[in-house]
Every structure is written in structure tokens, then in C-alpha cells.
Amino acid sequence: MSTDLSTDSFSSAVADSLDGPAWLRERRHAAAEDAAQMAFPSTDSEEWRYSRIGDLDLEQFEMIPAPDADAAHTTSEIPLAVTEFIQELGQLGGSVLVYNGRIVSTQLSDELLQQGVVFGAVPEDATPKGAAEVLGAVMHEAPDLFGAYNDAFGADPVVLDVPRNLVIDLPLAVVFYVDVADSITFPRLSVRGGENSQFSFIEASLSADVPAVVAPVTEVVVGNAARVSHSALQDVGPQVWQVGTFLAEVGQDATLDAALAAIGGSYARLRMDCRLVGRGASGNLSSAYFGDDHQMLDLRTFQEHQAADTTSKLLFKGAVADNSHSVYTGLIRIKPDARGSNAYQTNRNLKLSDTAWAESVPNLEIENNDVHCSHASTVGPVDEEQRFYVESRGVPSLVAERLIVAGFFDEVLDHFAVPALASVARDRVNKILDSHVGALLTSDSALLADASNESA
Amino acid sequence: MSELVISDLRATVDGKDILKGVTLTVRSGEVHAVMGPNGSGKSTLSNVLMGKPGYVVTGGAVTLDGVDLLAMATWERAQAGLYLAMQYPVEVPGISVKDVLAEAYAASDRDRQLVPSLMATEANLIGFEREFLDRPLNVDLSGGEKKRNETVQMAVLGPKIAILDELDSGLDVDALRAVSRRIELATTEGFSGGERLGVLAITHYNRLLEELHPDVVHIFANGQILESGGPEIATRLEETGYAAWVEEEEQTAPTAAARPVVDDPFFSDGLL
Numbered sequence: 197m198s199t200d201l202s203t204d205s206f207s208s209a210v211a212d213s214l215d216g217p218a219w220l221r222e223r224r225h226a227a228a229e230d231a232a233q234m235a236f237p238s239t240d241s242e243e244w245r246y247s248r249i250g251d252l253d254l255e256q257f258e259m260i261p262a263p264d265a266d267a268a269h270t271t272s273e274i275p276l277a278v279t280e281f282i283q284e285l286g287q288l289g290g291s292v293l294v295y296n297g298r299i300v301s302t303q304l305s306d307e308l309l310q311q312g313v314v315f316g317a318v319p320e321d322a323t324p325k326g327a328a329e330v331l332g333a334v335m336h337e338a339p340d341l342f343g344a345y346n347d348a349f350g351a352d353p354v355v356l357d358v359p360r361n362l363v364i365d366l367p368l369a370v371v372f373y374v375d376v377a378d379s380i381t382f383p384r385l386s387v388r389g390g391e392n393s394q395f396s397f398i399e400a401s402l403s404a405d406v407p408a409v410v411a412p413v414t415e416v417v418v419g420n421a422a423r424v425s426h427s428a429l430q431d432v433g434p435q436v437w438q439v440g441t442f443l444a445e446v447g448q449d450a451t452l453d454a455a456l457a458a459i460g461g462s463y464a465r466l467r468m469d470c471r472l473v474g475r476g477a478s479g480n481l482s483s484a485y486f487g488d489d490h491q492m493l494d495l496r497t498f499q500e501h502q503a504a505d506t507t508s509k510l511l512f513k514g515a516v517a518d519n520s521h522s523v524y525t526g527l528i529r530i531k532p533d534a535r536g537s538n539a540y541q542t543n544r545n546l547k548l549s550d551t552a553w554a555e556s557v558p559n560l561e562i563e564n565n566d567v568h569c570s571h572a573s574t575v576g577p578v579d580e581e582q583r584f585y586v587e588s589r590g591v592p593s594l595v596a597e598r599l600i601v602a603g604f605f606d607e608v609l610d611h612f613a614v615p616a617l618a619s620v621a622r623d624r625v626n627k628i629l630d631s632h633v634g635a636l637l638t639s640d641s642a643l644l645a646d647a648s649n650e651s652a
Numbered sequence: 653m654s655e656l657v658i659s660d661l662r663a664t665v666d667g668k669d670i671l672k673g674v675t676l677t678v679r680s681g682e683v684h685a686v687m688g689p690n691g692s693g694k695s696t697l698s699n700v701l702m703g704k705p706g707y708v709v710t711g712g713a714v715t716l717d718g719v720d721l722l723a724m725a726t727w728e729r730a731q732a733g734l735y736l737a738m739q740y741p742v743e744v745p746g747i748s749v750k751d752v753l754a755e756a757y758a759a760s761d762r763d764r765q766l767v768p769s770l771m772a773t774e775a776n777l778i779g780f781e782r783e784f785l786d787r788p789l790n791v792d793l794s795g796g797e798k799k800r801n802e803t804v805q806m807a808v809l810g811p812k813i814a815i816l817d818e819l820d821s822g823l824d825v826d827a828l829r830a831v832s833r834r835i836e837l838a839t840t841e842g843f844s845g846g847e848r849l850g851v852l853a854i855t856h857y858n859r860l861l862e863e864l865h866p867d868v869v870h871i872f873a874n875g876q877i878l879e880s881g882g883p884e885i886a887t888r889l890e891e892t893g894y895a896a897w898v899e900e901e902e903q904t905a906p907t908a909a910a911r912p913v914v915d916d917p918f919f920s921d922g923l924l
């Protein structure tokens with residue numbers, strides 16, 4: 197692995213070549229210079245332990261040049277997969293589509309526009325209180341090189357800024373889609389929920405079946421007393437590498453609900469930092485992840501309690517089939533001022549084949565003893581008692597397993613604030629299960645055929 | 653006419669001999685009660701019959717209508733017409749009873765659309781709250797609710813032979829009566845016009861027997877049937893407890909492969 201990172205592909209000159217308002221270009225330039233000082237991650241560090249980061253050669257991937265100004269994107273260009281996906285989500289308050297790194301469509305209801313919601317590209321003339329402040333509001337400092345690259349090379353950051361006291365009923369959706377082979381893109385979504393606002397947003401990361409790297413950053417500021425829900429689906433193609441970061445800061449008496457379904461990717465990593473910065477803040481993190489084939493899903497969570505009387509609840513449930521791997525590492529960090537806090541962390545993993553592998557590493561770092569923390573972590577096959585029970589009713593073994601696995605995820609999928617996204621995720625989980633049941637059925641009947649040949 | 657024939661069934665759990673030669677035949681319309689002290693191997697018998705993993709058959713045979721049950725997977729035994737109402741029904745998060753029964757119907761080419769209304773009818777018959785039908789299997793159900801749930805599932809699946817492992821435990825008097833009536837009806841009329849149900853009811857209380865009116869009572873201890881006979885055995889048991897049989901066995905054992913003392917109007921001599 198090359199450690200010489202001041203290569204041409206990721207230089208400040210490349211950052212400078214990207215267009216956008218002056219303030220954004222300056223920001224990118226500074227980030228590129230910072231990134232040049234950062235090392236490529238190594239599995240020697242705890243946060244990258246067990247990961248496949250050493251197998252990634254960024255030099256094989258290229259940024260996607262800006263499309264021709266003459267041939268500006270039109271909606272007719274939006275891939276069918278994206279349009280269909282959006283349709284599955286049902287009624288939305290607005291949507292932004294980011295195709296190959298560029299925003300190609302922005303829709304926001306007139307009502308929300310009039311109420312002062314900002315949704316889409318960063319504005320040219322960012323006012324001090326405006327979108328420029330939202331971008332980078334949580335990621336002051338990139339946790340790793342990929343985060344820094346996102347700051348430096350993100351062509352079209354998306355901003356969602358919801359004014360104080362505004363309650364939005366319909367969810368807002370952002371869809372990132374890539375179909376250029378050997379490309380690297382840096383999806384960025386920066387969200388700010390103003391004081392006492394309430395809304396829910398969807399983030400989907402999808403792609404065609406091409407080799408590509410996506411390095412997304414999502415940051416969310418949840419203002420005091422605000423209630424913000426994030427429902428995310430990661431279902432990129434099987435050749436895609438994702439190295440992502442999710443960061444949230446939750447203010448006083450505010451609540452963040454973040455739910456993620458992670459399904460796609462060759463190697464798909466997401467680091468999630470939930471910082472409870474205001475007294476009485478709550479952060480609820482849920483995830484359903486399901487690997488198959490040779491996939492590796494890599495999830496790192498940080499529940500950071502900075503203020504008193506804060507609550508975090510985490511429930512991550514994963515399944516690994518075939519030769520897939522999953523890694524979950526979770527840290528509950530209680531800072532000295534976080535007295536009276538409650539932190540819960542549960543990670544459960546189903547191992548669906550002997551060759552699949554799931555790592556689960558819970559950790560606690562407690563600097564105030566007046567708190568309540570609990571963590572539970574399990575890795576194991578489908579429960580034999582449950583399987584026997586279901587089969588004893590006359591349900592064939594593989595169908596029973598499929599039911600049990602789907603049921604296992606149900607608890608997490610119920611946490612999705614947007615039921616439509618939960619049902620999309622459920623469909624995708626079922627699709628993987630169906631393909632396995634199908635595959636197993638054929639291999640079973642093949643075995644039976646073999647056996648009868650032998651006995652004949 | 654269906655027939656579950658268990659002959660000289662032997663099984664181990666964790667390398668321990670638990671079933672030490674069980675011989676028993678249950679036919680359509682018959683109600684057999686198996687009574688025995690705790691830990692004598694009654695649930696082991698029911699689990700072995702259903703093919704639960706971890707139970708190793710070391711001898712004997714089990715057939716249903718002449719077909720070797722022991723060679724079948726659990727779900728195939730169920731499809732063949734065997735049903736086990738479990739002593740401790742398992743909680744399965746995220747799956748409803750409806751889903752399970754619909755899949756069981758689909759696997760036997762029955763119309764899965766029939767399941768919901770059948771379930772509703774059966775639930776009403778025994779006072780099982782219909783809201784439970786859509787909730788995760790057995791999750792947060794009381795002991796009695798779980799037993800009613802087992803009964804509803806049995807009635808919807810419509811087996812030929814049902815093993816009821818301590819179905820009475822957890823049921824209050826009224827519920828026990830309702831559940832017993834349902835089972836009795838199935839033994840006389842079958843499920844939806846099918847064959848009459850054969851029942852193997854495992855219990856260690858008389859309560860169920862008073863409701864179910866068994867044709868045969870088997871005294872079961874230490875992995876064997878020690879005596880079989882009419883309902884009067886249960887009365888004797890009520891008076892003396894198991895001590896009589898267990899002592900008897902200790903005196904006459906270890907040699908004899910304790911052949912049950914048969915006073916069973918349904919037993920055919922050919923089998924013995």
C-alpha cells in the first residue's frame with residue numbers, strides 16, 4: 197500500500213479545480229492541505245482493526261469530471277433504479293438526487309420553501325447564519341483521511357437546514373447514486389434541525405454494479421429540544437467500497453433517532469459518532485445489517501455522553517451468510533460532566549454459515565460514576581429451539597430459517613421513522629434470504645440426488 | 653384410520669439413557685394419557701417423537717401409518733400428521749403465528765389464505781385473544797396464553813395424532829375445560845371433517861384426565877411405561893402416588909426389560 201498521499205490525484209490542485217462558490221472552494225483547498233498531512237488508515241489502530249482497509253488502493257479510482265455545461269443534466273437522465281426507489285418511498289416533502297457526485301434534481305414543496313427550509317446545493321452567497329455554517333457544523337475535524345477527502349473533494353455537498361420551531365410532516369429524501377466504473381465520490385449531507393424543530397429525513401446510498409469507492413459524510417446538528425429522525429439505506433453494488441462517516445450532535449432535551457439498513461458493498465464501513473452535547477439529550481441508534489457472498493460490513497459506533505442526564509440507546513442487529521464478515525465495535529464514552537446519564541448498547545449477530553464470521557466488540561470508557569450503562573453482545577447461529585418450534589408446525593427447514601432471520605431484523609426495522617424505508621429494507625433483506633433459500637434448496641436436492649446415486 | 657406405533661423406543665440425551673424402551677400405539681379417536689413424575693422422561697419422549705435436535709435414538713422404531721417417522725425431518729413429521737403441543741412453547745421474536753401456519757399450509761399445498769379465518773374461529777372457541785394472532789410468537793404471552801396458542805395451532809393444522817405435553821399447566825379451570833372440549837371434539841369428529849384425532853396427553857396431574865376422559869392411562873417412570881390400563885389407574889395414582897410403581901420397579905428391575913402390564917382395550921396382541 198502506497199503511503200505517499202501527496203499524489204496528484206488527491207492534491208489541493210485537484211480540489212481547486214472543482215467549481216462552486218468562493219467560500220466552498222477555499223474550504224476545499226484548506227481541507228486538501230490538511231488531508232495531505234494525514235496518514236492512510238492502518239489496521240494497527242483500534243478503529244480500523246479487523247477492517248479490509250489495507251486492500252484498498254485508491255490510485256485505482258478516479259474522481260468523476262464535472263459534466264459538460266452544455267449537456268447539463270436533465271431529469272430524463274436519472275437512472276431508472278433511482279426513480280423507482282424514490283417512488284417506493286411514497287409521499288415526500290422534498291428530495292435531492294445526487295448522481296455521480298453531482299446534484300441533478302432538487303425538489304422541495306413550496307410550503308417548505310416559504311417556511312424557510314433550505315434543501316439542496318449550498319448557496320452561492322452563504323450568509324454567516326446560513327448553509328456555510330451547516331457544512332462542517334459537526335465535522336470540525338475529520339476523524340480519518342476519508343472524511344478529510346470528503347471536505348476537500350466533495351463536488352456537490354447537500355444541505356438541509358430546517359428553521360426553529362418548524363414541524364415537517366412528510367420526510368425529506370436524499371439519494372446518492374453512482375454508475376461510473378472505477379470512480380471515487382464523496383457524498384456529503386449536512387443537516388441542521390433548528391431549535392424545537394421536528395422532521396425526518398431519508399438518506400439512501402445506491403449504485404450500479406460497478407467497481408467504485410464512495411466516501412460519504414453525513415453530519416447532523418439537532419438543535420435544543422428538536423426531534424430529528426434519520427432513516428438510512430446503504431445498498432450499493434457488490435463491487436463498491438464504502439468508507440463512511442456519520443456524525444451527530446444532539447442539543448439540550450433534543451432527540452435524534454438514527455436507523456440504518458446496511459446491505460450492499462464489497463467492503464462497506466460506517467463510523468457513527470453520536471455526541472450528546474446538551475443536558476437531557478437523547479440519541480437512539482439502530483441498525484440492521486446483512487452480509488452475504490464475500491462481503492464485509494464494518495460498523496463502528498461511538499455513543500458520547502458529554503452532558504448530564506443524557507440517554508443513548510443502541511440496537512444493532514446483523515446477519516452474515518456465505519463467506520461474509522461483519523465487524524461491530526461500539527464505544528460508550530461517558531465524559532466527566534455526564535452525571536445521571538443512561539447508555540445502552542446491544543449488538544446481536546446471526547451466523548448463517550460456518551464460513552461466515554462476525555466480530556462484536558463492545559467497550560466502555562466511563563469518567564463519571566453516577567451513570568447507568570449496559571451492553572450486550574452475541575454472535576451465534578439461528579436459535580435451535582426457535583427453529584425446532586417453527587419446524588414442528590410443518591414449516592420446511594429453510595423456510596423456517598428465513599422466517600426466523602426476517603423476524604430477527606423486524607425489531608430493528610420497526611425503529612425506522614419512515615415506514616416506507618423500513619419496508620424497502622425489509623424487501624431487500626427478504627430478497628437476499630430468498631436467494632439463499634433458493635440456493636440451499638438446489639444444493640439440498642443435489643445432495644439428495646447424490647445420495648440416491650450412491651445407494652443405487 | 654391412522655396409527656402411531658412406538659416400539660421399544662430408546663433414546664439418550666447428553667449420553668444419558670433417558671428412554672429405556674417405550675412401546676405404545678395411538679390410533680385415530682383414542683385418547684392416551686401418559687402420567688409420570690417430574691424428570692421421568694415424558695418430555696424427552698415427545699421431543700424424540702418430533703425429532704428435536706440433541707436427542708439421540710439408540711433403539712426401537714416409530715411409525716405413523718406404517719411410515720418410518722424417525723427417518724424424517726421434524727417438519728416432515730408434522731406434515732405427515734404429527735403435532736406436538738410443547739410443554740414450554742418457545743418465543744420467536746418477529747414472527748407471527750399466522751406467518752408460521754401460512755408457511756405450513758403452503759408447504760403442504762393447502763391454501764394459505766384459509767389460515768386467518770380458521771385461526772380466528774379456533775381462537776374464539778377457546779377464548780384466545782385474537783390480537784395475539786398477529787403478535788410475535790409466544791412473546792410476552794402468559795403460560796396459559798401459550799397453551800391456548802398451542803391448541804389453536806393444532807386445530808388449524810389439523811394433525812392425525814397430537815402429543816400434548818403438559819398442556820394443562822398454566823391453564824385455569826375454565827380455559828382447561830374449553831381446551832379439553834376442543835380436543836375432545838377433534839377426537840370424535842376430526843378437524844374440518846377429517847380423520848378423528850388420536851391423542852397422547854402427557855401430564856402429571858389428574859386435572860386434565862378429568863376433562864379429557866382418556867381411554868388408556870399409562871404410568872411412566874424412569875424412561876419406561878410401567879403399567880397401562882383404564883382410567884381407574886389414574887384413580888389409584890391419586891390415592892397412592894407414584895411411589896407404588898417406582899418401588900415396584902426397583903424390586904423387579906434391573907433384569908427384566910420391563911414389559912408393560914397391559915390392560916389396554918386398544919392394544920393388539922400382535923404388537924406384544
Ligand SMILES: Nc1ncnc2c1ncn2[C@@H]1O[C@H](COP(=O)(O)OP(=O)(O)O)[C@@H](O)[C@H]1O
Nearest residue numbers: 665666670689690691692693694695696697706
Ligand atoms: N435437552 C436436555 N439436555 C439435557 N438433559 C435433558 C434434556 N432434556 C431432558 N433432559 C434430562 O432427561 C431427563 C428427563 O427429562 P424430561 O423428559 O424433561 O422429564 P419430564 O418431562 O418427565 O419431566 C431429566 O433428567 C432431564 O434432566
Ligand SMILES: [Mg+2]
Nearest residue numbers: 694695696739
Ligand atoms: Mg416434561
